[in-house]
Amino acid sequence: MLTNAAVKSARPRPRAYKLFDGGGLHLFVAPTGLKSWRLKYRIAGREKLLVIGQFPDIALDGARARRDQARAAIAIGEDPARSAERLAxxxxxxxxxxxxxxxxxxxxxxxxxxxxxxxxxxxxxxxxxxxxxxxxxxxxxxxxxxxxxxxxxxxxxxxxxxxxxxxxxxxxxxxxxxxxxxxxxxxxxxxIRHPAVTTAADARSAYRAIASAGARPIVNLAAQFLALTAVRVGSLRLATWEEIEIDDAGAPLWRIPAAHLKLSRARKASADHDHLVPLSRAARAVLEAARGHSGEPTAKIFPIGERAIGELHDRAGLAGRHVPHGWRASFSTVLNEAMPDERVAIDEALAHQVKGKVESAYNRAEQLARRRALFDAWATVLTG
The missing domain is CATH 1.10.150.130 (Tyrosine recombinase, N-terminal domain)
Structure with missing residues (x-):
C-alpha cells in the first residue's frame, strides 16, 4: 500500500515506472515528472486501463475513492473507462x-x-x-x-x-x-530487399549449395524444405508432424495454421485462413529423411535454432546473394517468368493477401491442383 509520503517523494527516472497501491490502482511516474493515477482492471475478460487523474490534483485518498467507485461500476457490468470518457x-x-x-x-x-x-x-x-x-x-x-x-x-x-x-x-x-x-x-x-537469386539456374545452384554444405542433418533438411515450399522461416520452425495431412485427392500437403501466418488477429483465429502447401515429391523425400529426428506426432518437424538456416546459407557461400527468406522471391520471380498466366495462383501459393475475392474464383479442389502443379514445377527447377 502506498503512503502520502511515498507519493510525494516519487522522483522521475530515465524510464517511466509505476508505484502500486492496491486493487489495481497505481501511480504512473513519467520521466518528465508527471504523476498520474491509473487503474488496471478487467471487464468481460479483457484487461483495460482507466486514467483517473494527476497528482497532486487528486490526492491518494481521492484516487482510492475513485478506484472504489470504478470497482462498484465493474461489479454491475459497467465499464468505468467509458463513463469517464463521456464525463471528463x-x-x-x-x-x-x-x-x-x-x-x-x-x-x-x-x-x-x-x-x-x-x-x-x-x-x-x-x-x-x-x-x-x-x-x-x-x-x-x-x-x-x-x-x-x-x-x-x-x-x-x-x-x-x-x-x-x-x-x-x-x-x-x-x-x-x-x-x-x-x-x-x-x-x-x-x-529493404532481401537478397535473392532470381533465375532458374541460380536457384538450382543455390539449392545444391545448401544441400551439400556441412551442417547438422536436421538443419540441412530444414533448409531444403524451406526452399522447396517457399514459406516463411517462422512457419517452418513452428511446423509439427500433425500439420502434414492428405488432401481430397489422396496427395500429401502441409496445412499451416492461420496462427503461424502473417495475418491480422481476426484471421489468425480462424481455421478458414489456414494456408495449404501441396508437397512435391522432393519435399516429401525431405520429410521422410527428417522423420527420424522428431517422429512424435505433436513434435516439431525441424527442431532448430532461429539463425540455423541463415548460418547454413552463409556457409554455402550465399552471403550477400541469397537469404532464407529470399526463396519466396525466387519462387515468385522464376515461376512468374515461366508461367505468366498463373500470377494470381503464385501469389496465393505464397499466402500473399491478394486484392479481390480470389478464393472464390475457383473451388478448393482446383485451387490445390493449381498449387500442386506450381510446387511440382518449382521442385523441378531446384532439383532438375
Missing amino acids: PRTLEQAARAWFEARRERWSIAHAADVIGSLERHIFPRAGARAIAAIDAAELLELLESIEGAETARRVRQRLDAIFAFARPRGWVEDNPAALIAAELAPPAAP
Missing part, C-alpha cells in the same frame, strides 16, 4: 487509448503491442496529460522531432494522425494537426 475532458492519452481499443481487434497481437508501446514510450510521458483539443501542429512536430529514428517518428505520426481523425467526428477536436506535419518529417527509407 479528453486528454491526448484518453483519446489515444479510446482509438486503440476501437481498433485493436483488427490487428495482430504483435502489431497492437507495437502501436500502444510506441505511444507509451514517445507520446504519453510528455503530452499524454494535455487536453487533445489544445494540441497544435507545432507541439506535435517538436514531439516527433525529439524521437530518435526517422522511421519510428513517421510511424508515430501516422498513429497520431489516426487518433485525431478518430477524435474529430466525436467532437473532441476541431482539426487534425498531425495531418499538417507529414511533409516536415524525414522521408521514409528505401524498403
Whole structure:
C-alpha cells in the first residue's frame, strides 16, 4: 500500500515506472515528472486501463475513492473507462487509448503491442496529460522531432494522425494537426530487399549449395524444405508432424495454421485462413529423411535454432546473394517468368493477401491442383 509520503517523494527516472497501491490502482511516474493515477482492471475478460487523474490534483485518498467507485461500476457490468470518457475532458492519452481499443481487434497481437508501446514510450510521458483539443501542429512536430529514428517518428505520426481523425467526428477536436506535419518529417527509407537469386539456374545452384554444405542433418533438411515450399522461416520452425495431412485427392500437403501466418488477429483465429502447401515429391523425400529426428506426432518437424538456416546459407557461400527468406522471391520471380498466366495462383501459393475475392474464383479442389502443379514445377527447377 502506498503512503502520502511515498507519493510525494516519487522522483522521475530515465524510464517511466509505476508505484502500486492496491486493487489495481497505481501511480504512473513519467520521466518528465508527471504523476498520474491509473487503474488496471478487467471487464468481460479483457484487461483495460482507466486514467483517473494527476497528482497532486487528486490526492491518494481521492484516487482510492475513485478506484472504489470504478470497482462498484465493474461489479454491475459497467465499464468505468467509458463513463469517464463521456464525463471528463479528453486528454491526448484518453483519446489515444479510446482509438486503440476501437481498433485493436483488427490487428495482430504483435502489431497492437507495437502501436500502444510506441505511444507509451514517445507520446504519453510528455503530452499524454494535455487536453487533445489544445494540441497544435507545432507541439506535435517538436514531439516527433525529439524521437530518435526517422522511421519510428513517421510511424508515430501516422498513429497520431489516426487518433485525431478518430477524435474529430466525436467532437473532441476541431482539426487534425498531425495531418499538417507529414511533409516536415524525414522521408521514409528505401524498403529493404532481401537478397535473392532470381533465375532458374541460380536457384538450382543455390539449392545444391545448401544441400551439400556441412551442417547438422536436421538443419540441412530444414533448409531444403524451406526452399522447396517457399514459406516463411517462422512457419517452418513452428511446423509439427500433425500439420502434414492428405488432401481430397489422396496427395500429401502441409496445412499451416492461420496462427503461424502473417495475418491480422481476426484471421489468425480462424481455421478458414489456414494456408495449404501441396508437397512435391522432393519435399516429401525431405520429410521422410527428417522423420527420424522428431517422429512424435505433436513434435516439431525441424527442431532448430532461429539463425540455423541463415548460418547454413552463409556457409554455402550465399552471403550477400541469397537469404532464407529470399526463396519466396525466387519462387515468385522464376515461376512468374515461366508461367505468366498463373500470377494470381503464385501469389496465393505464397499466402500473399491478394486484392479481390480470389478464393472464390475457383473451388478448393482446383485451387490445390493449381498449387500442386506450381510446387511440382518449382521442385523441378531446384532439383532438375
